[in-house]
Structure formats: C-alpha cells, structure tokens
Amino acid sequence: MEKKNHNILAIIGLIILFGSIYMSTVLKIPRFYVFFCIGYLIIIDFINYKLRKESVIDLLFKKSKIKATYFFIIGSLISAIVVDYFYGVLLFEIWSWNNYTLVNWIVLYTIINFCFILLVYGTYKIFEKYLDDTKYNKYKPNHKLREKLQIIAFIFLIIPLINYMIFGKIGTNYTMIFPFLSIWLFSDSLLLEYKTPILLRLIKSKHIIYTLLLSSLFLVITHEVANIFSFEWMYVNIPFMHYMLYNIPVLVFIGWIPLILFCISFVETYIEKTKKI
Numbered sequence: 001m002e003k004k005n006h007n008i009l010a011i012i013g014l015i016i017l018f019g020s021i022y023m024s025t026v027l028k029i030p031r032f033y034v035f036f037c038i039g040y041l042i043i044i045d046f047i048n049y050k051l052r053k054e055s056v057i058d059l060l061f062k063k064s065k066i067k068a069t070y071f072f073i074i075g076s077l078i079s080a081i082v083v084d085y086f087y088g089v090l091l092f093e094i095w096s097w098n099n100y101t102l103v104n105w106i107v108l109y110t111i112i113n114f115c116f117i118l119l120v121y122g123t124y125k126i127f128e129k130y131l132d133d134t135k136y137n138k139y140k141p142n143h144k145l146r147e148k149l150q151i152i153a154f155i156f157l158i159i160p161l162i163n164y165m166i167f168g169k170i171g172t173n174y175t176m177i178f179p180f181l182s183i184w185l186f187s188d189s190l191l192l193e194y195k196t197p198i199l200l201r202l203i204k205s206k207h208i209i210y211t212l213l214l215s216s217l218f219l220v221i222t223h224e225v226a227n228i229f230s231f232e233w234m235y236v237n238i239p240f241m242h243y244m245l246y247n248i249p250v251l252v253f254i255g256w257i258p259l260i261l262f263c264i265s266f267v268e269t270y271i272e273k274t275k276k277i
Contacts, residue, residue: 006049009057013042021226030098030232034107037115040222044122051129056118056267059274068273073114075187075266080113083179087160092172094237098230120260121267124215131214132207141193149189149199156182173237180258187265194272198265216256224248 017039023032042057049055060069085105088094097108160175188197201208227233228247235241235249243250 006046006055009042010046013039013046015039017043024226024230024232028230030230031104032226032230033232034112034115036223036226037112037119041115041119041122044119044126048122048125052125054125056122056271059271062274065274068270071273072266072270075270076113076117077109079183079262079266080109082157083183085109087176087179091164092160092169092176092237094173094176095233095235097233117263118267120215120219120263123219124211124260124264127211127215127218128208131211132205145197146189146192149185149192149197153182153186153189156185173239177255177258180255180262184258184262184265187262187269191265191269191272194269194276198261198268212257212260216253216260219260220248220253220256224252 016035020032020035020039023029023035045055045057049058059065060072062069089096097104100108156178159178160172163175164172185199188199191197192200196204198208202212225246225248235252238249238251238255240251241249245253
C-alpha cells in the first residue's frame with residue numbers, strides 16, 4: 001500500500017474509532033465493538049507502519065501471501081470458537097454477549113476476532129519498540145520442545161472439561177485460564193519453527209514482562225472502559241466478582257495476559273509464514 005493510502009486509511013480509522021466510542025458512551029448502543037476494533041486496528045497498524053515499517057493490513061491483502069492468510073483466518077476462528085464460545089459462553093457461562101443474534105455471532109468470530117488479534121499484536125509491538133531491545137541469538141528449531149508444548153497445550157485445553165465431568169460447574173470459572181494458556185502454548189509450538197517462542201523470551205528477558213504488563217494494562221483500559229457504558233459483553237461468573245475497579249472485575253486485568261500472549265505468538269507465526277512464501 002502506498003504511503004498516501006496509509007494516511008487516508010488512518011483518517012478513516014480515526015473517524016470509525018471515535019464514532020464507535022460515541023456509540024458506546026453517548027448512545028449506549030451495545031453493538032459498538034466491531035467498529036471499535038476496526039478503527040483501533042487501522043490506527044495501531046498506521047502507527048506501526050510509521051515507527052516500525054510494518055503493516056499487517058498490507059500483508060493480509062497480498063495475493064502472494066494468501067496461503068499464510070488462510071492459516072491466520074482458520075486458526076483465529078477455531079481458537080475463538082473453542083475458547084470464547086464453547087468454554088466461556090456455552091459451557092461455563094463465564095461471560096455473555098448482549099442479546100447477540102446469529103449475524104452478531106458471525107461478525108464477532110470473523111471481523112471482530114480477526115481485528116482484535118491483530119490490534120493486540122500491534123499494540124504490544126509499539127510498547128516493545130521502546131521497552132524491550134533484547135537481542136536473541138539465532139534460534140534453531142527445537143522439535144522436542146514443540147512436542148512438549150503441544151502435549152501441555154492439549155492437557156490445558158481439557159482440564160476444564162475434566163473438572164466439569166467430575167464436579168459439574170463447581171470451580172469451572174477457576175479453570176477458564178487453562179484454555180487461554182492452551183492456545184498460547186500451541187501457537188508457540190508453531191512459532192518456534194521460525195524464531196524464539198514467547199515462552200523462552202519470558203524466561204530469558206525481564207523486559208518482555210514489563211512490555212507485556214503495560215500492553216495488558218493499556219488494552220484492558222481502552223477496551224473494557226469503552227464497554228462499561230453500553231455493555232456489549234458482560235462478565236457473569238468471573239472469580240472474585242465482588243472485587244471491581246470501575247465496574248470491571250479485577251481478575252479481568254490478569255486474564256488479558258494469556259490472551260495477549262496468544263495474539264503475539266499467533267501473529268508472529270503468521271508473519272513468519274508469509275516470509276517463507
């Protein structure tokens with residue numbers, strides 16, 4: 001995409017973003033989030049384009065990278081349906097989406113989901129540029145580690161189901177962290193084929209932890225605060241629900257961290273795949 005087109009797209013993104021905020025804060029319309037995510041992604045991608053010369057929007061629309069884009073679409077769709085819908089909404093009722101129709105569900109797991117994953121990655125990368133300058137040695141794929149991560153990811157994925165079969169819904173809200181960790185570790189097992197996975201970076205560098213915490217705080221504040229005016233999504237069965245900060249359960253701030261780890265790992269895997277095509 002030409003520089004001029006990036007500038008035009010950024011202006012459109014600002015209009016969409018502020019329009020979505022107006023929908024939520026003033027009009028109280030619980031359907032603001034799709035516009036919020038689209039506008040947010042465009043702005044974050046523009047900032048990354050200016051600061052880091054990287055645009056994931058450009059990558060998505062390159063015909064030559066279509067195979068990698070299929071990986072991104074299918075992988076993100078499966079992850080969202082399994083974790084958000086099957087576990088979070090259908091089975092455990094941890095959260096709910098405000099009077100969603102079939103069309104709303106389709107929009108959620110396609111447009112919103114795709115934009116969300118990319119904007120989380122883009123936000124993290126902006127913080128990383130200024131907070132984490134760690135240089136990693138050239139990484140050689142560790143196939144044994146990949147197998148171990150995939151086994152652990154599978155175990156984490158079924159822990160809530162095992163708990164549900166044994167105890168019913170007792171304690172299910174405490175096990176919801178495991179599906180999030182599962183999709184992150186599985187994504188890391190794919191990423192390590194190309195570069196140092198996020199898990200090893202967390203072990204080797206304290207800077208990534210600072211970057212992760214600040215990114216998480218920023219994302220929680222921007223997304224969750226925008227939602228408290230119209231409640232497009234509502235937390236129903238979060239542990240320690242009585243501990244709230246501006247009508248947001250405190251545990252939500254922690255719960256975003258494994259979600260962010262997944263988004264970073266998954267998009268980096270996607271980007272590395274585009275380089276091989």
